[in-house]
Amino acid sequence: MPPVKRASTNLHPTLTLGDALEHYASWPRPTVIVSDGAYGVSGFPGDPPTHDGLAAWYAPHVAVWSERALPSATLWFWGTEIGWATVHPLLEQHGWEYRTCHVWDKGIAHIAGNANTRTLRKFPVVSEVCVQYVRKVLLESAGVRLPLKTWLRHEWERSGLPLRQTNEACGVKNAATRKYFTRCHLWYYPPASAFEQIAAFANAHGRPEGRPYFSVDGKRPLTGEEWATLRAKFHCEVGVTNVWQEPAVRGPERFKEDTRSIHGNQKPLKLLDRIIRASSDPGDVVWEPFGGLCSVAVAAFNAGRRCYSAEIAPTYHAVASRRLAKCAPQPRVEISAA
Incomplete structure (x- = not known):
């Protein structure tokens, strides 16, 4: 030890x-x-x-x-x-x-x-x-409580942006769609920095009437630090x-x-x-x-x-x-x- x-x-x-x-x-x-x-x-x-x-x-x-x-x-x-x-x-x-x-x-x-x-x-x-x-852990999206993986994708879809733009948000070629937003069992939990980029992009470019996206209180999006605390160490x-x-x-x-x-x-x-x-x-x-x-x-x-x-x-x-x-x-x- x-x-x-x-x-x-x-x-x-x-x-x-x-x-x-x-x-x-x-x-x-x-x-x-x-x-x-x-x-x-x-x-x-x-x-x-x-x-x-x-x-x-x-x-x-x-x-x-x-x-x-x-x-x-x-x-x-x-x-x-x-x-x-x-x-x-x-x-x-x-x-x-x-x-x-x-x-x-x-x-x-x-x-x-x-x-x-x-x-x-x-x-x-x-x-x-x-x-x-x-x-x-369950988070609410549009009145429904969802597991983190489902919540993440649902919030992006709620913004009205095409899924391919998650890559643009993260500054990657295809890792965001392939890892962070996949529906399969090979889901990767986005690190704090990637989550903040995703949330910022959706709130800047998504449907104005749906903002804020990636929020749990309806007032502001989660920070990367807050997102990180939702996952077991x-x-x-x-x-x-x-x-x-x-x-x-x-x-x-x-x-x-x-x-x-x-x-x-x-x-x-x-x-x-x-x-x-x-x-x-x-x-x-x-x-x-x-x-x-x-x-x-x-x-x-x-x-x-x-x-x-x-x-x-x-x-x-x-x-x-x-x-x-x-x-x-x-x-x-x-x-x-x-």
Whole structure:
């Protein structure tokens, strides 16, 4: 992990003992949400015994995530394969758009004699998933709310200008019609500079009665900077694919009490660092609704992000508090009044 220069104490993580539902409203709006909650395996008190109860378990949380997350937000949803598949319709219903499924391959050593194939009648499981979602942003055009790709083309068509003139607006030969205004799946999101050129051209040369074009308030067009904030952030590390071969946490990174692991599914900091850096910039806000040992908060602090965590179990909260105090002096530790 490259070091991050921290010029301000406002990067110190905030950890709350209590239900995240009671604290979302006081947290700043997030650019990243890392969900590592119920799996449907009775892994902790309140975790449903099967995946059947997961949609109901997550429903109140997903509703708030959808209301509070920035348009540029990314959700990383950890779980079992069947657990994620069960919650997926709920996420779609609340405006989260599936991007891709990442498989964490913990390796053959993870079996450790815990799979009786004759009894279970299946191959041993050494994986879980971390699924990437982004916000499905809708903008209004002529009284209809449209996805960004459709909205962009609809606003140009509303101006009455021929599609070929989008190239003139951008100063290119054919890239605008082929990339920015295509109807096919190979759509390119126009960068801020290209968007401003498109909006300026349409408002200068389009039908006067339809102005302003590319506006959300009916008073002025969006700026390039505003347009850029409507897209989820993503930075791709070279050589990384959607299969993550990383052993389960062992050694000094693993928190134990005597010889027993304190948390049954502690996530590697390496993977959390990867997803946080991929979907945010330094100073951005990360939410960790189901803190556990607050590995997300540790990774976020190391990467120069601001993390807000909640943990409902006093035992985990106590360990996480001590952990954060070591990596981030003076973390804000709160206790819910509920």
